[in-house]
Amino acid sequence: MTTEPDPPPRPREPKMSARIANRIADDILGGSVEVGQRLPTEKEMVAEFGVARTTVREALRLLESRDLVTIKAGIGGGPVATRPELTSLGSIVKLFLQIDGATISDVIDVRLMLEPTVAREAARHVDDARLEAMQDALDRMREDPGDYARFQLGNADFQRGVYEATGNPALRIVMEALWLLVRDAEPDEHPMATRLAAVEMQQDVLDALRSRDPDRAATTMDAFNKESARYYRRHLAAVIAQPVRWQL
Incomplete structure (x- = not known):
């Protein structure tokens, strides 16, 4: 039975x-x-x-x-x-990263994998208004690179512009949360030479987006992120090797 x-x-x-x-x-x-x-x-x-x-x-x-x-x-x-900010998502992501013992270096590795794909999609979907807003962000960064707070705001606007240009909200949210995790781990201001070099490499990315060339956009973004990763691992090795730590 x-x-x-x-x-x-x-x-x-x-x-x-x-x-x-x-x-x-x-x-x-x-x-x-x-x-x-x-x-x-x-x-x-x-x-x-x-x-x-x-x-x-x-x-x-x-x-x-x-x-x-x-x-x-x-x-x-x-x-x-009110509306939640992406920093709220970043806080939750930090919590789970800490549970699994992830480091900022691990987050950098994920960005190295994903950013070229993001740039490729951005080149396919970006519009002229977005391109102009991103150029304005780079121009503001060039005007007074010694003003670090203003430089960081311009950098944030440029990065967000790339993510938004993909036209994919899920991709934008994930990528911006990862970018914020790395940025917030920075303990000091970057040297002037590093800032100026970053702007020029970002300009290469923007020029590729303006030409609507997905392959070139992916290549220039890959070069920019690899150079950024080299900087972090050369000058901030001890910081990025630490486990991600969640805090209120």
């Missing part, structure tokens, strides 16, 4: 607080609630959802932990819609 196997357990329904948080998140991420817009008060949410105040507060805590809501204190305060 055979017996029928037990049916798989049904997935457990999420708690009411999670269901409320999901509804609010959908409104924020879907655009019906704009960033900076005040959400209903706790009292109004209690009436709207027909739940206890503690349930609403737990829902808001869940949203706040995901950087989708900021709770402003004081008179006229309350929950305000």
Whole structure:
């Protein structure tokens, strides 16, 4: 005699607080609630959802932990819609990298593998407006390379421009998170000669993108990233050899 196997357990329904948080998140991420817009008060949410105040507060805590809501204190305060930044993703990635004992050197290796592919895709999809914005970023870096904060902002705009030019949001998010992990590990300012050389190699990448030449774009990006990796391993070897460390 055979017996029928037990049916798989049904997935457990999420708690009411999670269901409320999901509804609010959908409104924020879907655009019906704009960033900076005040959400209903706790009292109004209690009436709207027909739940206890503690349930609403737990829902808001869940949203706040995901950087989708900021709770402003004081008179006229309350929950305000926000959007998470990629630094939030980078923090989570750091957590998992630390669990597996990954180093910044490991992250650099991944970028060496992926960046030429990104540049190849960018050359196929980039538009003129993006090209001009990236050229503006490089020009700003050249204007005053001694202003390191401004130089870093220009560098970030250029890198982000390459990723956005691919037209693939998933690829952009992954690559920018990896780039931020490496950038944030830098303990000091780069020497002036290194900054100027980086701008010229990035200009080579941009010229290849402007010509819509995928092979050339991949080659120039590969050269730029290999030179960057050599710099890190020559001058920041002790830093990039350390395991990635997650911190609040």
